[in-house]
Amino acid sequence: EAGVAQSxxxxxxxxxxxxxxxxxxxxxxxxLYWYQQILGQGPKLLIQFQNNGVVDDSQLPKxxxxxxxxKGVDSTLKIQPAKLEDSAVYLCASTLGAGQGGLKTxxxxxxxxxxxx
Amino acid sequence: xxxxxxSPQFLSIQEGENLTVYCNSSSVFSSLQWYRQEPGEGPVxxxxxxxxxxxxxxxxxxxxxxxxxxxxSLHITAAQPGDTGLYLCAGxxxxxxxxxFGDGTTLTVKP
Numbered sequence: 001e002a003g004v005a006q007s008x009x010x011x012x013x014x015x016x017x018x019x020x021x022x023x024x025x026x027x028x029x030x031x032l033y034w035y036q037q038i039l040g041q042g043p044k045l046l047i048q049f050q051n052n053g054v055v056d057d058s059q060l061p062k063x064x065x066x067x068x069x070x071k072g073v074d075s076t077l078k079i080q081p082a083k084l085e086d087s088a089v090y091l092c093a094s095t096l097g098a099g100q101g102g103l104k105t106x107x108x109x110x111x112x113x114x115x116x117x
Numbered sequence: 118x119x120x121x122x123x124s125p126q127f128l129s130i131q132e133g134e135n136l137t138v139y140c141n142s143s144s145v146f147s148s149l150q151w152y153r154q155e156p157g158e159g160p161v162x163x164x165x166x167x168x169x170x171x172x173x174x175x176x177x178x179x180x181x182x183x184x185x186x187x188x189x190s191l192h193i194t195a196a197q198p199g200d201t202g203l204y205l206c207a208g209x210x211x212x213x214x215x216x217x218f219g220d221g222t223t224l225t226v227k228p
Contacts, residue, residue: 004159042121042205042218043160056215091159108159 002026004109006092012115018080021112025073025094031055033106034067034077035091043091049075082116089113120144121208121219129225133195138222140206141188147211149189151180154203154221163191196226 005024013019025032031050035043046065048056052072060067064083069075079086089111095104122141130136140149148167152160164173166182166189173180177200179192193200205221 040220042123042207042220044218045215093159105162105165106160108161110158 004092004094004107006090006109006112008112009110010113010115012117013082014117015084016081018078019082019114020079021077021090021092021114023075023077023092023109025075025092026096026107029094029096029107030072031095031097031104032069032075033093033095034075035093037089037091037111039088046077079114082114084116087114087116121206121217123204123206123219123222125222126220127223127225129227130196132197132226132228134226135192135194136196136224137190137192138204138224139188139190140208140219142208143187144208145186145211146208147186149182149186149206149208150216151189151191152205152207154205155201160203160205193224196224198226198228200224201226 004026007022011019033048034046036046037043046060047067049069052069065079067077091108091111093106093108095106097104124139148165150165151163153163154160164175164180166180169184169186171182177194181190189206201224203221203223205218207216207218209216
């Protein structure tokens with residue numbers, strides 16, 4: 001079974017530029033998560049999708065971050081404009097079932113490492 | 118927001134030694150998970166504990182969930198270099214159903 005795919009694996013940009021990350025979850029997984037992991041810290045949830053609807057985006061900096069999952073399968077996360085403090089690993093994860101009401105096994109992708117100069 | 122504190126932050130030991138890492142909170146969790154993350158990869162689930170006082174064993178790893186479901190520990194017996202990595206705990210809030218990650222313990226096992 002193929003795992004969660006993410007691209008690109010690495011990205012270097014200058015501040016104020018835009019960047020987009022792509023995630024393809026495990027086939028059949030309804031719930032998709034985007035996390036931000038700053039060096040030395042644990043993953044912080046940015047947004048959670050259930051199929052193509054947003055379940056939780058309370059910690060997403062909406063002035064610069066946006067995410068979509070139009071067909072309920074793959075997803076993109078965009079940052080525009082990027083700031084120095086956005087340098088981090090952006091992890092995508094998926095679960096078979098709904099995230100609320102029970103902690104389901106999250107399968108993580110390898111992440112995209114973003115460096116903002 | 119429920120906070121999970123993990124300790125120690127860093128741990129460096131020799132192959133064959135035993136170790137315990139901790140995950141503590143002032144909040145109650147409905148369940149707690151332990152993950153291991155290797156450099157350049159995403160976290161991989163090791164175990165989920167649900168019941169207060171629960172103990173689960175996975176080969177040389179022993180996981181315990183506190184009676185009050187506020188804390189957990191991970192004990193590794195006879196550590197091996199392959200155990201090297203970042204160990205993360207994540208707790209699920211009983212009210213909101215949301216999960217929160219700790220900042221992890223970075224373990225290095227030297228041959």
